[in-house]
């Protein structure tokens with residue numbers, strides 16, 4: 001487990017963002033509050049603020065990404081930072097250079113932050129422990145472990161629609177076993193005081209020990225959806241599956257795919273979320289993904305504001321003080 005000390009500096013300000021674990025409610029609320037004015041910046045003709053002028057942020061994506069990589073890049077640029085996108089496939093790691101040697105070379109160029117996605121759980125944590133003290137590390141998804149900025153943009157989206165976390169029934173559907181998003185969501189929802197978190201999926205895709213998260217486990221989607229306020233659909237992470245965990249995609253869709261008929265069990269104003277990428281006709285019907293209750297593309301938009309908040313708290317002049325974001329709410 002990642003400790004508070006690694007992610008916060010001596011003054012209690014955000015240093016690294018590696019995992020939701022180790023943060024208290026007030027830290028998460030501070031990130032959500034800091035993101036509000038940045039969300040407003042997105043609506044303006046000039047979408048930039050000068051908060052991170054002179055800082056250099058390096059995107060290190062060892063695994064495929066569309067949303068996370070581009071929104072981290074946009075967020076950094078909208079904070080006026082310089083951004084380097086390292087193409088791992090054309091980097092000297094292909095000539096045998098080790099990860100740490102690559103990082104030390106990037107450090108010598110006076111970079112300030114590494115945004116890291118890696119298929120190995122714990123990679124961002126490992127990097128944070130080995131880089132120079134002035135470098136901040138942001139975990140952009142590590143294996144099945146954690147995707148903290150995704151969880152925070154999802155919390156931001158939920159708060160915009162539901163205002164208060166306390167009385168919500170939130171349902172997380174699908175491949176919980178391989179989902180770093182589900183793990184980070186469960187930590188974030190619990191920390192923010194959500195009263196009822198339900199996870200639902202086939203037995204083969206629910207991890208053992210999930211009860212330690214304080215969630216209710218279901219294997220029947222209709223039952224899990226009754227009176228739900230928020231439904232978070234997950235992709236089947238086939239790239240992480242070892243062996244046959246599912247009979248077929250068709251059968252999976254029949255039992256766990258979100259269709260209009262199944263959505264009717266939730267509250268009429270329930271919102272439908274998905275971190276993406278979505279697989280239409282596997283975990284979600286197109287009519288739901290594109291329908292009035294879907295906030296899937298809003299999640300993507302909110303990712304920019306949340307990532308601006310996280311980066312500015314780690315590198316900006318105000319540290320973790322959300323009142324010093326450089327823009328007016």
Ligand code: CP
Pocket residue numbers: 064065066067068069141150275276277
């Ligand atoms: N949600 C998410 O992590 O999407 P990408 O894999 O496209 O970054």
